[in-house]
Amino acid sequence: xxxxxxxxxxxxxxxxxxxxxxxxxxxxxxxxxxxxxxxxxxxxxxxxxxxxxxxxxxxxxxxxxxxxxxxxxxxxxxxxxxxxxxxxxxxxxxxxxxxxxxxxxxxxxxxxxxxxxxxxxxxxxxxxxxxxxxxxxxxxxxxxxxxxxxxxxxxxxxxxxxxxxxxxxxxxxxxxxxxxxxxxxxxxxxxxxxxxxxxxxxxxxxxxxxxxxxxxxxxxxxxxxxxxxxxxxxxxxxxxxxxxxxxxxxxxxxxxxxxxxxxxxxxxxxxxxxxxxxxxxxxxxxxxxxxxxxxxxxxxxxxxxxxxxxxxxxxxxxxxxxxxxxxxxxxxxxxxxxxxxxxxxxxxxxxxxxxxxxxxxxxxxxxxxxxxxxxxxxxxxxxxxxxxxxxxxxxxxxxxxxxxxxxxxxxxxxxxxxxxxxxxxxxxxxxxxxxxxxxxxxxxxxxxxxxxxxxxxxxxxxxxxxxxxxxxxxxxxxxxxxxxxxxxxxxxxxxxxxxxxxxxxxxxxxxxxxxxxxxxxxxxxxxxxxxxxxxxxxxxxxxxxxxxxxxxxxxxxxxxxxxxxxxxxxxxxxxxxxxxxxxxxxxxxxxxxxxxxxxxxxxxxxxxxxxxxxxxxxxxxxxxxxxxxxxxxxxxxxxxxxxxxxxxxxxxxxxxxxxxxxxxxxxxxxxxxxxxxxxxxxxxxxxxxxxxxxxxxxxxxxxxxxxxxx
Amino acid sequence: xxxxxxxxxxxxxxxxxxxxxxxxxxxxxxxxxxxxxxxxxxxxxxxxxxxxxxxxxxxxxxxxxxxxxxxxxxxxxxxxxxxxxxxxxxxxxxxxxxxxxxxxxxxxxxxxxxxxxxxxxxxxxxxxxxxxxxxxxxxxxxxxxxxxxxxxxxxxxxxxxxxxxxxxxxxxxxxxxxx
Numbered sequence: 001x002x003x004x005x006x007x008x009x010x011x012x013x014x015x016x017x018x019x020x021x022x023x024x025x026x027x028x029x030x031x032x033x034x035x036x037x038x039x040x041x042x043x044x045x046x047x048x049x050x051x052x053x054x055x056x057x058x059x060x061x062x063x064x065x066x067x068x069x070x071x072x073x074x075x076x077x078x079x080x081x082x083x084x085x086x087x088x089x090x091x092x093x094x095x096x097x098x099x100x101x102x103x104x105x106x107x108x109x110x111x112x113x114x115x116x117x118x119x120x121x122x123x124x125x126x127x128x129x130x131x132x133x134x135x136x137x138x139x140x141x142x143x144x145x146x147x148x149x150x151x152x153x154x155x156x157x158x159x160x161x162x163x164x165x166x167x168x169x170x171x172x173x174x175x176x177x178x179x180x181x182x183x184x185x186x187x188x189x190x191x192x193x194x195x196x197x198x199x200x201x202x203x204x205x206x207x208x209x210x211x212x213x214x215x216x217x218x219x220x221x222x223x224x225x226x227x228x229x230x231x232x233x234x235x236x237x238x239x240x241x242x243x244x245x246x247x248x249x250x251x252x253x254x255x256x257x258x259x260x261x262x263x264x265x266x267x268x269x270x271x272x273x274x275x276x277x278x279x280x281x282x283x284x285x286x287x288x289x290x291x292x293x294x295x296x297x298x299x300x301x302x303x304x305x306x307x308x309x310x311x312x313x314x315x316x317x318x319x320x321x322x323x324x325x326x327x328x329x330x331x332x333x334x335x336x337x338x339x340x341x342x343x344x345x346x347x348x349x350x351x352x353x354x355x356x357x358x359x360x361x362x363x364x365x366x367x368x369x370x371x372x373x374x375x376x377x378x379x380x381x382x383x384x385x386x387x388x389x390x391x392x393x394x395x396x397x398x399x400x401x402x403x404x405x406x407x408x409x410x411x412x413x414x415x416x417x418x419x420x421x422x423x424x425x426x427x428x429x430x431x432x433x434x435x436x437x438x439x440x441x442x443x444x445x446x447x448x449x450x451x452x453x454x455x456x457x458x459x460x461x462x463x464x465x466x467x468x469x470x471x472x473x474x475x476x477x478x479x480x481x482x483x484x485x486x487x488x489x490x491x492x493x494x495x496x497x498x499x500x501x502x503x504x505x506x507x508x509x510x511x512x513x514x515x516x517x518x519x520x521x522x523x524x525x526x527x528x529x530x531x532x533x534x535x536x537x538x539x540x541x542x543x544x545x546x547x548x549x550x551x552x553x554x555x556x557x558x559x560x561x562x563x564x565x566x567x568x569x570x571x572x573x574x575x576x577x578x579x580x581x582x583x584x585x586x587x588x589x590x591x592x593x594x595x596x597x598x599x600x601x602x603x604x605x606x607x608x609x610x611x612x613x614x615x616x617x618x619x620x621x622x623x624x625x626x627x628x629x630x631x632x633x634x635x636x637x638x639x640x641x642x643x644x645x646x647x648x649x650x651x652x653x654x655x656x657x658x659x660x661x662x663x664x665x666x667x668x669x670x671x672x673x674x675x676x677x678x679x680x681x682x683x684x685x686x687x688x689x690x691x692x693x694x695x696x697x698x699x700x701x702x703x704x705x706x707x708x709x710x
Numbered sequence: 711x712x713x714x715x716x717x718x719x720x721x722x723x724x725x726x727x728x729x730x731x732x733x734x735x736x737x738x739x740x741x742x743x744x745x746x747x748x749x750x751x752x753x754x755x756x757x758x759x760x761x762x763x764x765x766x767x768x769x770x771x772x773x774x775x776x777x778x779x780x781x782x783x784x785x786x787x788x789x790x791x792x793x794x795x796x797x798x799x800x801x802x803x804x805x806x807x808x809x810x811x812x813x814x815x816x817x818x819x820x821x822x823x824x825x826x827x828x829x830x831x832x833x834x835x836x837x838x839x840x841x842x843x844x845x846x847x848x849x850x851x852x853x854x855x856x857x858x859x860x861x862x863x864x865x866x867x868x869x870x871x872x873x874x875x876x877x878x879x880x881x882x883x884x885x886x887x888x889x
Contacts, residue, residue, distance in 0.1 A: 014832060047735040049845070060847045063728040069735050191724030196847055203722040203848030219752075221724045224761035231757030590726035602734065605741065606727050615756065649756045 018042055024051055024527025026458060026470040028450030029064035029071065030593045031127045031149070032172060033458045034196050035528050036061060036068070038451060038473040045072050045451065045474050053528050055197075055464045056172065062194040063591045063606065070602030071449045072474060076668070077433055077599075078446030079478035088421060091439045091667045098481065098489070101443050106493035108426040108442075109140065112398045118142050119364045120396055121426075122385045125403035128470075129447070131456040132487035133403045133430070138359045139491060139499040143366045144397065146380035148410040151694045157314045159376050159692045160324025163557055165337050166547035169310045170346060170461055177201035177309075179341040181302035182211040184295075186237055186327065188311040191221035193588040195312070211302060213295050215240060217585065218613065218657050219650035228295050234583045234655045234698065235317050235574025236285040241326040242571055243281035244296045245273045248333045251293075253300035255335030262546065263332065265556025265567075272556075272568040284573060303334040305341025313588075318687025318696030319572055321376065325557075326569040332553045338538040345542045346461040349531040351516040354508055357498055370394040374693035375563045381693040382411060389420035399426035403483070404447070408436035409595040409661065409678065412686035412695050430486060433599055434668025446480045448472075453482030454505045457512055465531035467516065469509065469523050484508075565691060574699075578635065581701035582618075583655040586679035595661040598675075609676035611646040613657035614704075619647035622704055631705040632656070632677060636684045641665075642707060643677035656702065712855040713772075714791035714829055715884035716843070717863045717872070718765055722850035725750060725763040729842035729851070733767075736830060736841035743817045745827040746842055762889070765842065765851065768815040768827040769875065769883030770794050776807035776816065785824070791855075793831060798823040812879045829853070856884060 014020070018041050027034045027048070035054025039046045048068050052059035061068075081101035082093040096104075112120050118141030125133055126147050134145050149155075158168035169175070177183060178201040190202045206212065206225055214226040215237065223229040232240060248254045249270050259266055278289035285292075299306045308330045314320050328337075336342025368384025369377050370393065377384075389397040400421070408414050421427055421440045429441040432449045447453070455470040472482075484505040491500055502508045510520045518529045535541040548554050561567040577583055591597075591606040598604060612630065619625065629642040641663050651657055663678030687696040725748045733739060733746050746767035753760050774794045777785045784800035785807050787793070796807075801823035808816045808824060819825040830840035838844060843851040854861035866872075867886055874883040 047732075060845055060849075061728070062847055063726050063731045066728055066731045066735065066845055191726065194726055194847070199724060199726070200847050200849070203724070203850065206722050207719075219756070219759045219761070221761075221763070223759075224763065225721065225724075229757060229759070590724070590728075591731070601741075602731060605734065605744075606731060649752060649754065649759055650761075652756060 014041070020046070023471065023473045024469075024525065025451070025473055026468045026527070027061060027065040027068060028127065028129065028455070028470070029068045029597065030195070032056060032195055032197070033128060033460070033468065034061055034065055035468055036065060037527070040473065045069055051527050053526055053530070054468065055462055055466055055530075056460070057196055058200060060196070060200065062196045062199065064194065064593055064597060064603060065196070067591065067600060067602035067606070068451065070600035071432070072451050072477075074433065074599050074601060077449075077477070077480070078431060078438070078444060079480065080446060081479065082444040084442050088427065088442065089418070089440045093444070098479070101445060102486070102489050102493050105426070105428055105443055106490060109399060109494060112425055113140070116396050116398050117363060119144060119362050119367065121399040121401065122146065122389070122397050123401045123403065124148070124382060124385070124405055124407055126405035128455050128458060129450070129483045130403045132484045133401065135356070135499065136487045136491045136494070136496065137401065139496045140494060141360045141362055143362045144368065144380065144385055146368065146382040146385050148382050148405055148407070150379040151381045151383050152315055152410055152412075152697070153313050155315070155379065155692060155694045156320035156689055157310045157312070157324040159321040159378060160326075161310060161328045162378070163321075163325055163376065163548075163559060164328035164332060164554055169343070172197055172460075172462060173310065173312065174343050174346050175307055175309055176341050176344045177307060178204045179305060180205050180210050180307040181305040181341055182213065182299055182307070184213045184215070184299065184306070184308040185222050186215045186309070186311060187316070188309050189216065189220040189222055189587050192590055193312070194590045211298050213299070217652045217655050228291065228298070230287045230291060230295065231652055233284070233286045233652070234585060238319065238323050238326055238569060238571045239276070239281045239284035240287060240292065241323065241330055242273055242276035242569065243278045243292050244299070244330055245326070245333060246276045247278060247293050247296035248300060248330070249273060251297070253297060254333035255303055258304070258335035259333065262544065262553050264548070264550040264552035264554050269329070269555035269568050276571070284571065299334060304336045304339035306334045306336055307331070307342050308334070308336070315694045316696050316698040317574060318689055318699065320694055320696055321689050321691040322566065322569040329555060329569070332555065337553070338542060338544065340537050340539065344463060344536040346463065347465040347531070347534040347536065348461045349459055349465045349467050349516060349529070351457060351459045351467055351512055354512055356501075364395060367394055367397055369693060374689070374691065376692040378692070382407070383688075383695055384693055386411065386417060386420045389423050390416065392423070398424055400424055401428045401430070402437055402441070403430045404432070406435040406437050406595045408440070409680040412680070412683045412697050414681060415684070430483065432480070433596065434666050435595065436664065436666045438668065439666045445486055446478075447486065448476040448480040448482045452476040452480065454484060454509065457509060463536055464533050466528055467518065467523070467531070468528045471524060577654060577701045581635065581703050583698065584632070584634070584679060584682055584700045584702045585655050585657045585698055586660045587657065589659040589661075592659070592661050595664065598662060598664060609644060610659040610662040612643045612677065613646050613648055613651045615651050615653040616647045616649050618653045619645060622706065624704075629707050631707060632682055632702040633705050634682045634684060634700050634702050638682055638684055639705060640677040640682055641674040711789065712791050713857045713884070714793060714834070714853065715770065715856040715863055715886065717852040717866045717886045717888060719850040719888040720762050720764055721888065722848045723763045723765055724848055726847065728845050728847060729765045732841040732845035733827070736833070737828070740820050743819075743825070745825070764887055766813065766875070767842070767885070768794065769813055769881065769885045770829065772882035772884060773880060775810040775812065775881065779806045779810040781806065790831065791829065791834065793829055795828060795831065796824050796826065812876050812881050
């Protein structure tokens with residue numbers, strides 16, 4: 001920590017007597033984990049800036065990171081451990097001591113272990129803060145550890161790319177946006193979706209004159225930067241991708257040398273896609289054959305520096321792994337994998353794990369995907385664990401620990417989630433703010449926010465390898481404790497202390513840093529340690545390897561054929577909205593993360609409710625104008641809270657759009673109670689991806705319920 | 711003597727509001743107010759649309775009506791960077807400047823004085839850039855001396871097409887938008 005006297009004379013900001021100090025740490029306003037410098041003014045948190053040494057933020061945080069100050073000052077935070085005093089979901093609590101809360105949790109966990117085995121405990125977590133809870137749960141003996149970031153977000157993308165190139169896209173995405181000469185965004189709304197590095201590089205690509213092509217039913221911010229905006233019919237993306245492939249092959253525009261050298265099954269692939277003409281795709285997508293040909297040609301003109309972005313939240317229609325594979329295949333035709341301006345090979349530093357004792361081997365395999373129903377699922381399926389909890393098959397799940405993920409807003413079909421919770425003997429939520437899922441807990445454990453705690457090291461895979469440290473900037477305001485402390489104390493009460501040979505996380509962090517040859521004092525001062533840059537493109541000497549079964553890029557996939565799936569992607573037309581209905585689409589706001597930030601006062605000042613984007617002509621037909629409120633009713637009869645209309649040309653007439661994360665119903669977050677609408681509430685239907693079990697959620701249709709003037 | 715101004719590239723701005731958040735935390739801007747804000751202008755009919763996004767704030771006009779109308783001299787042009795500033799001690803909260811400002815850039819602080827963007831003069835004096843400029847993830851904002859022909863802002867204005875807001879008001883704004 002460095003301290004200096006404030007030198008400014010601006011009366012409203014700094015007085016000469018003010019003492020300003022700063023601490024380097026990492027942001028946790030989303031999972032990107034940018035390097036940050038937090039400033040204290042007279043020992044109180046003042047502001048947060050990016051750490052200039054950090055390759056992710058390059059000294060600039062996104063609005064959520066800048067607004068992270070509000071996470072500390074949020075008056076709605078959980079303050080003390082709570083145990084429920086009435087029925088689950090009634091949100092009636094008594095405050096208890098940490099000893100009592102953790103004692104209860106440990107006692108119930110041991111009882112579950114006795115009756116059902118340790119595998120009957122499941123952990124749902126999100127973000128790096130979950131790492132010590134995973135450790136405790138593995139030590140306890142359960143393999144059932146899941147995160148919605150797989151089956152409700154990026155899972156299909158990783159499977160689609162793994163099937164094609166043998167490797168996934170990883171996180172942060174290995175997309176070389178900065179060097180792309182042509183960038184294609186399909187539903188990916190960079191600029192509203194504020195993954196910091198991606199947005200910074202997007203702006204850099206614009207400045208360098210890259211051709212931007214945006215495919216979206218909504219005229220996103222990114223669309224406003226595009227040379228070509230393709231206002232696609234929702235759900236028809238696969239048709240466009242197939243037609244692009246058709247043009248690239250038919251007009252011999254693809255990277256023939258690359259495909260001949262590294263491709264497998266190209267002839268079978270080419271024969272299959274010959275049928276998907278732009279004229280055929282026009283009828284499905286609403287995008288003219290001329291636009292399809294023109295964009296395909298421009299993509300080819302800039303190859304291999306043409307990046308067809310794989311997106312991140314891609315759980316849309318239930319055939320998402322195949323659509324992601326189609327995106328991978330367009331990239332394969334353009335030769336962008338492993339090439340500058342396409343997909344680079346990320347590098348990482350060698351930071352050995354802490355030398356823990358070996359975990360016990362669970363007697364039973366994970367419960368989420370019995371008999372490998374979804375053969376290409378590569379991570380645990382949240383919704384699979386939910387189903388196992390409801391059915392008791394393949395074996396009962398009787399306890400949930402939920403860390404930092406609001407499952408009622410993250411998983412589709414809230415009724416199913418509640419049914420699962422009702423089958424539990426123990427339900428624990430660890431979080432920083434109240435949430436809908438916390439409302440259903442038996443025990444709520446309040447965590448210190450990222451500015452008040454250490455977390456595990458972030459040993460990042462990126463262009464430049466680096467290791468970053470999260471460390472406390474300020475003290476927690478009440479009884480909140482860091483996740484590592486909670487996970488460790490729980491382990492102690494479970495008689496698993498042998499798995500925590502360290503007393504304080506600083507011993508753990510120092511051990512790992514020293515094992516990597518790093519000086520803990522330096523990392524604490526700078527917040528980050530940079531590794532040596534390594535080759536990241538084929539042309540820089542990265543070995544050309546594709547860890548698929550054929551060792552090549554699989555244009556035709558024998559793996560898929562063997563399991564009874566389409567070896568080359570096919571198109572399935574989406575369901576049409578019933579009369580008077582619109583497809584419900586949702587996305588991100590640049591100033592909020594999921595449903596976790598709505599009570600942050602700094603960010604709520606930017607946006608404190610979401611809006612319903614409604615095509616201007618449609619709005620006029622309903623007699624609605626911007627600022628009016630409506631409710632949405634889905635085809636299962638579920639009715640949303642009132643949501644403010646945004647009548648706009650920026651969306652097609654067959655769909656409506658809202659930002660995810662609003663419409664809270666938890667009483668613990670009363671200031672935001674039902675402010676805006678919740679897409680999750682209306683997502684009662686979902687389509688499960690047959691390859692890997694992810695839940696496609698853009699399959700719900702809503703009608704407008706007009707609200708009579710009071 | 712420097713004459714500070716800003717050049718903002720609308721082709722890169724994504725309207726994320728980071729500039730607004732950074733300003734509010736840097737300057738303790740009270741709840742319910744902001745010194746900078748985002749404007750989105752959409753033209754056309756679906757699907758043939760165009761959109762311009764601008765981060766706006768006090769234009770630090772060379773011909774500032776807020777200064778001319780101030781009865782107490784609270785609104786004044788400072789030597790430092792020739793910036794239009796407000797002396798809160800002298801301000802009587804009469805709101806004449808709020809009415810005079812062409813750009814709606816001023817508000818009455820809950821403590822009773824007129825308030826607005828200062829270009830983060832306290833940061834400039836430390837050799838830093840304004841908070842909004844230094845935070846912007848798209849690096850769409852540029853700050854510098856418009857009277858220095860070799861400054862980044864002057865070079866950008868020479869190289870790129872640009873505009874300023876409500877030129878017809880004759881205020882001679884010192885914020886320019888690259889288009």
